[in-house]
Amino acid sequence: MSIENISQAKVFGGWHKQYTHTSTTLKCDMRFAIFLPPNASKSKPVPVLYWLSGLTCTDENFMQKAGAFRRAAELGLAIVAPDTSPRGENVADDESYDLGQGAGFYLNATQKPWSNHYQMYDYITQELPTIIEDNFPVSEIKSISGHSMGGHGALTIGLKNPQQYRSISAFSPISNPMQCPWGQKAFSAYLGGDFETWRQYDTCELLKKSSETLPMLVDQGDADSFLVEQLKPEALAAVAKEKGAPLELRMQPGYDHSYYFISSFIEQHLDFHASFLLD
Amino acid sequence: MSIENISQAKVFGGWHKQYTHTSTTLKCDMRFAIFLPPNASKSKPVPVLYWLSGLTCTDENFMQKAGAFRRAAELGLAIVAPDTSPRGENVADDESYDLGQGAGFYLNATQKPWSNHYQMYDYITQELPTIIEDNFPVSEIKSISGHSMGGHGALTIGLKNPQQYRSISAFSPISNPMQCPWGQKAFSAYLGGDFETWRQYDTCELLKKSSETLPMLVDQGDADSFLVEQLKPEALAAVAKEKGAPLELRMQPGYDHSYYFISSFIEQHLDFHASFLLD
Numbered sequence: 216m217s218i219e220n221i222s223q224a225k226v227f228g229g230w231h232k233q234y235t236h237t238s239t240t241l242k243c244d245m246r247f248a249i250f251l252p253p254n255a256s257k258s259k260p261v262p263v264l265y266w267l268s269g270l271t272c273t274d275e276n277f278m279q280k281a282g283a284f285r286r287a288a289e290l291g292l293a294i295v296a297p298d299t300s301p302r303g304e305n306v307a308d309d310e311s312y313d314l315g316q317g318a319g320f321y322l323n324a325t326q327k328p329w330s331n332h333y334q335m336y337d338y339i340t341q342e343l344p345t346i347i348e349d350n351f352p353v354s355e356i357k358s359i360s361g362h363s364m365g366g367h368g369a370l371t372i373g374l375k376n377p378q379q380y381r382s383i384s385a386f387s388p389i390s391n392p393m394q395c396p397w398g399q400k401a402f403s404a405y406l407g408g409d410f411e412t413w414r415q416y417d418t419c420e421l422l423k424k425s426s427e428t429l430p431m432l433v434d435q436g437d438a439d440s441f442l443v444e445q446l447k448p449e450a451l452a453a454v455a456k457e458k459g460a461p462l463e464l465r466m467q468p469g470y471d472h473s474y475y476f477i478s479s480f481i482e483q484h485l486d487f488h489a490s491f492l493l494d
Numbered sequence: 495m496s497i498e499n500i501s502q503a504k505v506f507g508g509w510h511k512q513y514t515h516t517s518t519t520l521k522c523d524m525r526f527a528i529f530l531p532p533n534a535s536k537s538k539p540v541p542v543l544y545w546l547s548g549l550t551c552t553d554e555n556f557m558q559k560a561g562a563f564r565r566a567a568e569l570g571l572a573i574v575a576p577d578t579s580p581r582g583e584n585v586a587d588d589e590s591y592d593l594g595q596g597a598g599f600y601l602n603a604t605q606k607p608w609s610n611h612y613q614m615y616d617y618i619t620q621e622l623p624t625i626i627e628d629n630f631p632v633s634e635i636k637s638i639s640g641h642s643m644g645g646h647g648a649l650t651i652g653l654k655n656p657q658q659y660r661s662i663s664a665f666s667p668i669s670n671p672m673q674c675p676w677g678q679k680a681f682s683a684y685l686g687g688d689f690e691t692w693r694q695y696d697t698c699e700l701l702k703k704s705s706e707t708l709p710m711l712v713d714q715g716d717a718d719s720f721l722v723e724q725l726k727p728e729a730l731a732a733v734a735k736e737k738g739a740p741l742e743l744r745m746q747p748g749y750d751h752s753y754y755f756i757s758s759f760i761e762q763h764l765d766f767h768a769s770f771l772l773d
Contacts, residue, residue, distance in 0.1 A: 224749075224754040225715075225717070225749045225754065225755070225758075226754035226755070226757060226758050227757075227758045231754055279558070279753065282561035282563075284754075285757075436504075438504070469504040470504045471504065473503050474558065475505035475563075476503070476504070478505065478506075
């Protein structure tokens with residue numbers, strides 16, 4: 216699997232680079248970005264934090280706006296940011312912002328016209344890590360984080376793959392997609408009408424059935440305009456409490472859903488992941 | 495002069511806010527952004543760093559990408575980011591990116607069709623500070639910084655107004671616009687063919703004639719694709735050396751012209767300005 220470098224910029228002594236490649240999982244060309252800290256080398260591979268972005272985003276939003284590189288460079292963490300869906304003229308799409316391209320929801324679609332390309336769960340958990348570990352000075356040690364739809368992605372992927380990741384964090388995640396409009400619309404389209412198939416992509420449902428759970432850090436702004444209708448952190452908190460799961464949910468007073476919020480706390484998330492990645 | 499708040503987001507305990515207002519200087523509606531640190535209050539007004547952006551930018555580029563708020567919040571500095579030119583359907587424009595809207599060059603135009611609106615020098619040095627000081631919990635103590643065209647703006651404005659500002663910094667400034675394509679194109683259009691009028695907006699020419707000079711910090715990436723043809727920091731270094739002016743020019747190996755470069759060193763610029771603003 217070959218990858219093509221399309222940009223690079225030095226930042227905090229490390230490198231931000233963008234690549235394109237043809238994804239066999241998604242059957243289209245994809246772009247991703249990687250931050251490599253100054254200390255990354257083949258003889259000293261670094262662990263990786265995967266970042267999953269929210270609705271409408273690409274690989275660029277986090278890398279340009281989160282302000283993560285200062286601390287990631289200090290800690291010696293690589294960060295990988297994939298796109299949020301398959302892309303291209305031949306890939307099914309919808310005119311709304313919350314379905315189709317830019318809204319892959321990090322699941323494997325089973326319904327037409329989506330199932331041919333929308334296999335983001337397999338892409339994030341299998342194809343992309345293989346590409347990253349084959350092409351960059353990184354180890355197989357990894358954690359996962361994300362925002363909004365990407366917070367949902369990080370939590371569901373981390374809960375389903377506790378052997379593959381060491382820790383999970385999220386900003387403003389869609390915590391209970393089966394019970395909110397964004398999730399119901401996407402799951403209906405991608406997965407069809409059988410609610411049983413929805414449960415495998417719902418953080419609250421996964422947590423109910425889990426036995427061993429990775430450590431989780433979640434930050435949620437209480438001035439987030441999507442909080443009540445779409446995000447439902449109280450549902451996540453209730454299940455975690457019932458299960459005794461290692462969730463730290465922090466309500467952050469006055470913060471909204473934007474990258475200004477993410478930038479304010481991303482260094483604490485990096486420190487949280489580093490405590491599991493660098494031990 | 496009334497201003498209208500159009501967005502606000504909490505960030506690092508402070509606030510990022512955008513405003514629109516009708517500029518009497520520019521004869522059009524303008525937008526600016528301000529960062530207010532957590533400690534800003536009417537009883538304890540904070541000093542202000544004015545940030546001037548480069549070609550094609552608005553008030554948003556620096557605020558979203560520079561990663562400046564963590565340190566500005568710690569130091570207790572406000573940051574104001576204006577737009578880079580007058581704007582609007584009735585404002586003269588050019589189809590190229592380096593002339594007209596988004597390319598005001600922080601000067602007062604004397605030539606038609608530009609002179610009616612393109613009075614960015616007066617806007618930045620007079621109207622905008624008055625608005626800021628009338629409407630926000632800030633003091634009259636201020637410094638100025640910028641990038642590329644905005645680095646040119648910061649240096650020329652700071653050199654011409656040593657009583658108004660305390661310190662100047664720049665990333666990748668257009669240091670000698672009379673001697674580079676960007677500057678020659680803009681000065682010809684905005685100021686006409688008399689080179690004498692150009693000198694008042696050329697950092698090297700101003701520095702040659704200056705007696706007392708504010709402290710200046712300039713960072714320049716040596717992998718910047720505009721370095722040789724457009725930016726000419728060596729001309730600035732030569733004049734500063736000849737004059738014994740307090741310029742620290744740092745060539746940063748491997749860095750380019752992007753906000754990844756700016757973000758890597760912005761905290762050092764904030765510390766530099768704070769040493770003069772907070773004494």
